Amino acid sequence: MPRTKPAKSVKSAPKWRRRPEHRPQQIIEAALEVFGECGLANARLQDIAERAGVSKGTIYLYFPNKEELFREMVRQTAVAAIEYAERTVGSGTPTEQLYVAMRGYWNFVRSPVFSTIYRLVLGELHQFPDLAKFYADEVVSRGLKLLSGIIRKGVDAGEFREIDPMIAARMLVALTVMNGIWRDEYTGVPLLCDKKDEQVFQEVAQFYLHSITPFAGCSAQADGAPSDTTLFIPSNND
């Protein structure tokens, strides 16, 4: 039975707008927040919907289910970041390239996006094998390949010591990821809370470079060459 039209609709105050173009992005952003706060398994679609400013049903117009929503979220963040990195670390000496990569990686790790994703990956992804496979292939493998390629060039050029590039890449990822996560102190771990982002990055960078440079901390200091790893750390020290 048809509605009794109450009055002419007031053009200026619709309860909601149709915005089919924007919905998926809105929902993914909300999902990122909520997944990050509650975990993958624990996040409620209702909350995601509210934060996106839509109703729960709307989510199902754009995503078949929760898992696919998560997958799409990863695609738009982690995979996009990797692709960006692959495009942008191209030029310069291996040392310069590595620095660019480290800096970019750190920035990514420090973004709210990453800490969320990595917590989910580490904490819950083993419950979703196909999601885990997806992440391993699209993010982990590609990231290690990118980094180890740079390191290999550095080793060949004599800028880094003889070290298996894949191992070195893995160590870099380990240092960056863990420090990034700790820095993030999702709770109150009194670990790095009082340090600035930039400082933690420098600590990681110096430690790492010390381990892969051929003559770190040694005679190079004596013969006047700029030996310290601080050499290629820019001076945005505030």
Next chain:
Amino acid sequence: MPRTKPAKSVKSAPKWRRRPEHRPQQIIEAALEVFGECGLANARLQDIAERAGVSKGTIYLYFPNKEELFREMVRQTAVAAIEYAERTVGSGTPTEQLYVAMRGYWNFVRSPVFSTIYRLVLGELHQFPDLAKFYADEVVSRGLKLLSGIIRKGVDAGEFREIDPMIAARMLVALTVMNGIWRDEYTGVPLLCDKKDEQVFQEVAQFYLHSITPFAGCSAQADGAPSDTTLFIPSNND
């Protein structure tokens, strides 16, 4: 209304035994498995009960709720491991002590207990602030204190380069934890699956020691002194 006593019980075949001494441990062990498989939020008390060979209600005789059960689990594993480490790294040069600590830490990280705990800590603990606080104080802080103390002695003795011991300890934890988790490949991350535990440990140890020794990879090699970090890696290479 009072029960009608059916008959005398047959003494020789009790359906179950009272074992109040064993229950808590049984339950914790089962919880460790189930939490590890399902995550903290997703684990079902019913499953834990079944795996422990008791009924769900029994759990509530010994633990007030799920969270406290988890807390007790952490107490009995991580805290116990730290305490053990605090007791056992006492003697020898700082380098030797550090090696013992690294080895012990690696063994712990590689135990099934740890990967479970760390996944939970990283993935879900921020949802439980008081648990997070507990973990930060009882495990993280104590662990870092132990490691940084050893490193400080090494720096003072000139065995390690000048480095903030707290930073160095953090980096060691980062390397150990991440490699331990990856090695564990809870899913199918094609990262370290084909390597042996011992090999991964050596990779981590060599990389780390290279970064904290004063003259790593440098002239020390030339003057006949045993310079390489493999020096203090025992030969249980199988």
Next chain:
DNA sequence: AAATAGTTACTGACCAGTCAGTAATATACT
């Protein structure tokens, strides 16, 4: 018999996913 250890059935809250209905926009017709 009393005390203690354990079980089972139940409750109330919670949530992913669905679907009948409604509001906003587009189009066709005056």
Next chain:
DNA sequence: AGTATATTACTGACTGGTCAGTAACTATTT
């Protein structure tokens, strides 16, 4: 221009199932 009609985007109450925690009862031990 306005008005009727069709189409699409979106809503939110509902369903079916799950599970933590509880209460009422039963078995074992002393």
